[in-house]
Each structure stands twice: as C-alpha cells, then as structure tokens.
Amino acid sequence: MYIEHSVMTMTNHLNLKSAAAEKSSHPEYFNIAVSVDCVIFGYEGKELKVLLIKSDFEEFSDLYSLLGDLVKPDEDLDAASYRVLRERTGLDDVFLQQVHTFGAVDRHPSGRVVSTAYYSLVNINSHKLNINTNDLHWHSIKSIKKLAFDHKKILDTCVQMLQEQIMDHPVVHNLLPEKFSLRALQELYEAILGTSLDRRNFRKKIALKNWLSELDELEEGVTHRPGKLHKFKTKPLNLLKGISK
Amino acid sequence: MYIEHSVMTMTNHLNLKSAAAEKSSHPEYFNIAVSVDCVIFGYEGKELKVLLIKSDFEEFSDLYSLLGDLVKPDEDLDAASYRVLRERTGLDDVFLQQVHTFGAVDRHPSGRVVSTAYYSLVNINSHKLNINTNDLHWHSIKSIKKLAFDHKKILDTCVQMLQEQIMDHPVVHNLLPEKFSLRALQELYEAILGTSLDRRNFRKKIALKNWLSELDELEEGVTHRPGKLHKFKTKPLNLLKGISK
DNA sequence: GCAAAAGTGTTGAAGATACACCCATGG
DNA sequence: CCATGGGTGTATCTTCAACACTTTTGC
Numbered sequence: 001m002y003i004e005h006s007v008m009t010m011t012n013h014l015n016l017k018s019a020a021a022e023k024s025s026h027p028e029y030f031n032i033a034v035s036v037d038c039v040i041f042g043y044e045g046k047e048l049k050v051l052l053i054k055s056d057f058e059e060f061s062d063l064y065s066l067l068g069d070l071v072k073p074d075e076d077l078d079a080a081s082y083r084v085l086r087e088r089t090g091l092d093d094v095f096l097q098q099v100h101t102f103g104a105v106d107r108h109p110s111g112r113v114v115s116t117a118y119y120s121l122v123n124i125n126s127h128k129l130n131i132n133t134n135d136l137h138w139h140s141i142k143s144i145k146k147l148a149f150d151h152k153k154i155l156d157t158c159v160q161m162l163q164e165q166i167m168d169h170p171v172v173h174n175l176l177p178e179k180f181s182l183r184a185l186q187e188l189y190e191a192i193l194g195t196s197l198d199r200r201n202f203r204k205k206i207a208l209k210n211w212l213s214e215l216d217e218l219e220e221g222v223t224h225r226p227g228k229l230h231k232f233k234t235k236p237l238n239l240l241k242g243i244s245k
Numbered sequence: 246m247y248i249e250h251s252v253m254t255m256t257n258h259l260n261l262k263s264a265a266a267e268k269s270s271h272p273e274y275f276n277i278a279v280s281v282d283c284v285i286f287g288y289e290g291k292e293l294k295v296l297l298i299k300s301d302f303e304e305f306s307d308l309y310s311l312l313g314d315l316v317k318p319d320e321d322l323d324a325a326s327y328r329v330l331r332e333r334t335g336l337d338d339v340f341l342q343q344v345h346t347f348g349a350v351d352r353h354p355s356g357r358v359v360s361t362a363y364y365s366l367v368n369i370n371s372h373k374l375n376i377n378t379n380d381l382h383w384h385s386i387k388s389i390k391k392l393a394f395d396h397k398k399i400l401d402t403c404v405q406m407l408q409e410q411i412m413d414h415p416v417v418h419n420l421l422p423e424k425f426s427l428r429a430l431q432e433l434y435e436a437i438l439g440t441s442l443d444r445r446n447f448r449k450k451i452a453l454k455n456w457l458s459e460l461d462e463l464e465e466g467v468t469h470r471p472g473k474l475h476k477f478k479t480k481p482l483n484l485l486k487g488i489s490k
Numbered sequence: 491g492c493a494a495a496a497g498t499g500t501t502g503a504a505g506a507t508a509c510a511c512c513c514a515t516g517g
Numbered sequence: 518c519c520a521t522g523g524g525t526g527t528a529t530c531t532t533c534a535a536c537a538c539t540t541t542t543g544c
Binding site: 426427428444445448464467468469470471472473 | 520521522523524525526
C-alpha cells in the first residue's frame with residue numbers, strides 16, 4: 001500500500017521478466033509508475049501543518065515523506081488522490097486541488113515514478129478525522145527543512161499554490177470549526193501566508209467576498225471581549241466541484 | 246512514434262504476456278502509460294492558432310489531435326514535452342509550460358494513458374520551423390469545435406492558462422518577429438484574450454512592464470504612418486528558465 | 491481599573507478605465 | 518486631400534495600504 005513498497009515490487013518484477021536486450025527492443029514495456037502525492041494541510045496552534053509519514057526507505061531513514069500511492073489501472077488520477085486521503089484520514093467529501101506533476105527520472109531511487117501532487121485541507125480536530133496509524137504525524141510547515149524524495153519541493157509548490165488561492169476561493173473552509181471568530185480566520189490566513197495582516201483591511205476584504213454570515217453568537221471562554229462568531233455560507237468545496245475559475 | 250501506435254503496441258504486448266489471473270494478482274504490473282501532450286500555439290493572420298495532427302485513430306477519424314507521445318523510461322517528463330516539440334517542429338530552446346495532468350480512466354480508448362499537458366508558443370514564420378510531415382496543420386483556435394480524445398478540454402485548459410499568464414510574463418516573445426510594432430503586439434494580445442483592448446491603456450501597461458526597448462527603426466510597407474519598431478529586452482523564456490514567479 | 495482583543499472609517503497612492511485630438515505617411 | 522493608423526494625456530473610479538481610538542469583557 002505504501003508507494004515505496006509497490007514501486008520496489010514492480011521494479012523487481014520487471015527485472016525478473018526481462019533482460020537488458022529485451023528492454024531495448026521493447027522500451028514501451030518498461031513502463032513508468034504513476035502515483036499521486038497528497039499534501040494534506042491542517043491547522044493547529046496558529047500554525048499551518050502538514051500530515052507526514054516516517055519514510056521506511058533506507059535512503060531516507062529519519063526523513064518524513066508525503067502521503068502517496070500508486071494509481072490503480074482502473075482508477076482516475078483524481079480518484080487516486082481522493083483514495084489516499086480517505087485511507088489515511090477517514091475523510092470523505094473533501095476538496096482536493098491538483099497542483100503539478102513531478103516527473104524527473106531520478107526523483108525516486110527505486111524506479112521511475114511520475115507523481116502528480118494534490119493539496120487538501122482538513123480539520124485536525126474534526127471528530128471524523130481518523131488517523132489510521134501511529135506513523136502519521138502533523139508537522140509545522142515552518143519546521144520542515146528536508147523530506148524524502150523530492151517531497152520538499154512538492155510541499156513548497158503546494159504551499160505556494162495554496163497561498164495564491166486563498167484570497168480568491170474559500171478553500172480554508174475545512175481548516176476551521178463550523179463557527180469561528182474573524183480573529184481566528186485572520187490568524188489562519190497569517191499562518192498560511194507567513195505574514196501579518198492589518199485587522200481592519202482584512203475584515204473589509206473578507207466582507208467583500210461575501211463568503212461568511214455573521215451569527216448571533218459570541219465566542220466563549222476567552223479572557224477578553226468576545227467576538228461574534230461567523231460561518232461559511234456555502235458548503236465546503238469538494239472533489240467534484242473543485243475551484244471554478 | 247505516434248502515441249496512438251505506442252499505446253496499442255503496449256496494450257497488445259501486455260495482453261500477450263498476461264492472463265486475467267495474473268492481472269489481479271499483480272495489479273502493479275499492469276501499468277499506466279505516461280504521455281505528454283503539447284499545445285503548440287502559433288500566431289498568423291491576427292489569429293491564435295494551434296498545431297494539430299490528423300488523428301489516425303479509428304474512433305476519431307476526421308478529427309484532429311494534439312501532438313503527444315509516450316514518455317520514455319529514462320526521460321524526464323519535461324524533457325519528453327521538449328522532445329515532442331523538437332521532433333515535430335525542429336525548434337529548440339523554446340519555452341514550455343506544464344499546465345495540468347489528465348488522468349481519467351477512459352480518456353484514451355486503447356488503454357490507460359495519463360497525460361501531462363504543456364503549452365508552448367512558436368513563430369509560424371520562423372525559418373527554423375520545420376514541420377516534418379504533411380499531416381500537421383495550423384488551426385485557428387476559434388474554429389476548433391471538437392478534437393480527438395479529451396484534447397479539446399486540454400486545449401481549453403491551456404488557452405486559459407496562457408490568457409492568465411500573458412499579462413504577468415513575456416511569454417508571447419516567440420510569437421512575434423524580432424522587431425515588431427506595438428500595434429502588432431496589441432493585436433496578438435487581442436487574439437489571445439479574445440477581446441479588444443484600448444490602445445492607450447495597452448501601451449501604458451506594456452511600458453510599465455519594461456519588457457521592450459524601442460528601436461530607431463520604423464515599420465515598412467504599411468500604407469499609413471509607420472510605427473516605431475520594438476524588441477524584447479530579454480531573451481525568450483526557455484525550458485530551463487520557465488516562468489519564475 | 492487593567493489587560494486584551496473587538497469593532498469601526500478615513501486618507502492617500504497606485505492602478506485601471508474611459509475617452510479625443512493632432513500627426514505622419516502613402517496613395 | 519483623404520484614409521489610415523501612430524502617438525499622446527487627463528479625469529474618474531476603484532483598489533489597496535496605512536493608520537488610532539473607543540468599546541466590551543474577564544479578571
């Protein structure tokens with residue numbers, strides 16, 4: 001199920017069946033594995049995080065990697081990313097955004113794997129979230145210096161894409177509880193963008209988007225004047241709808 | 246060399262080597278073909294055009310398709326698109342932009358092919374351009390209603406990407422001769438965007454980009470006051486540099 | 491009353507749009 | 518002299534950034 005295992009299996013299998021001579025006479029036989037890698041973002045403690053798994057690859061011991069898997073022959077590419085997300089988190093009906101496809105020959109040490117990267121945003125504290133193994137951990141984006149394979153590059157590309165999209169589309173929906181204060185939303189944007197934002201300008205800009213409705217409820221449990229709670233008017237973006245331009 | 250041929254060969258080959266039982270016990274064996282499709286844009290007669298080839302696929306007789314090929318096992322994904330461009334047009338050192346990867350199971354009638362789309366812009370009248378077969382033709386974007394496979398969708402996606410990028414990056418460099426009038430540049434932008442633009446505002450906007458230098462030469466052969474010629478200050482974007490954000 | 495964040499408007503700068511006249515050239 | 522496009526500037530509007538004070542609540 002792990003991409004590393006699958007690729008190794010495939011590679012060995014091909015090597016058994018074929019000599020170098022056959023390889024050159026039937027180059028099309030020696031195919032390329034297709035995988036997806038999911039950058040699953042979460043948000044906790046005012047930090048943008050990403051769900052990673054400890055690499056069990058010898059070359060990358062002590063490193064973490066993104067969640068990915070090979071695409072099945074009868075499975076749409078988008079569906080594969082959806083499956084990885086579901087298998088790893090138990091979450092369904094979540095927005096996934098295709099970002100880029102990484103196809104360098106040497107990007108995977110065990111064989112040729114072309115991988116399409118997707119990002120997704122999930123609520124770390126959702127009761128639906130069901131991390132299915134102890135090997136998965138949330139890591140603060142800022143703290144990540146190095147990942148297995150080319151996954152740091154993939155992560156960076158996805159972070160950049162996320163940053164470009166949050167002002168035009170309500171993609172952060174899933175990262176917050178149903179009801180939230182504008183301060184919480186602003187802190188989330190600041191965590192994603194890595195900058196601080198002016199409170200008044202931020203509120204004006206968000207108000208213009210018309211994404212939110214203000215509730216007649218106030219924050220609770222805060223040691224200061226409570227803010228009004230808001231919620232998104234629309235349902236979260238899901239796989240089928242995606243971002244409509 | 247044609248993707249259609251390669252895919253059929255691969256499919257037959259796999260079928261010969263394997264029974265359904267083996268397929269289910271070694272699903273990873275039955276791999277997915279990886280291809281690239283190039284949307285090669287040109288510009289002629291004030292129209293944005295794309296280079297297409299007559300499909301030799303039975304299901305798509307009378308339809309045209311984009312230029313693509315399978316990615317070789319020892320070839321970077323980007324390099325494959327570069328090779329397709331070179332093989333088809335003789336052009337080297339041309340900017341290619343990855344756009345999106347299309348991976349629906351049923352997108353190719355002969356087997357599973359995941360294809361990454363790239364766009365490129367080339368000068369139809371360049372002396373370097375060497376269309377290597379009579380099967381290739383330039384088609385006006387506006388006139389294209391239907392293409393083979395999912396290529397119409399790929400084309401539309403690439404056109405949209407191109408439209409989004411031309412105001413931020415000097416990607417149209419290759420579509421014009423070395424020296425050109427501002428009117429010619431404006432007509433090109435209008436053809437790509439499918440709108441008309443205000444001449445004064447367009448010139449102001451382009452001037453702010455600081456992409457061009459004005460020459461001490463005038464247009465020739467026009468039946469009106471000749472405009473000053475301009476050229477791009479920078480070299481055309483190429484594969485290695487790409488668009489830096 | 492104090493700490494902490496909520497809530498709220500205005501001003502200035504920059505960028506975008508709309509718009510009209512005179513100029514240079516070829517015929 | 519006429520037709521055609523070259524070349525230019527201004528007024529308006531919108532958008533964005535910068536910025537400060539009063540209010541409400543918990544403690």
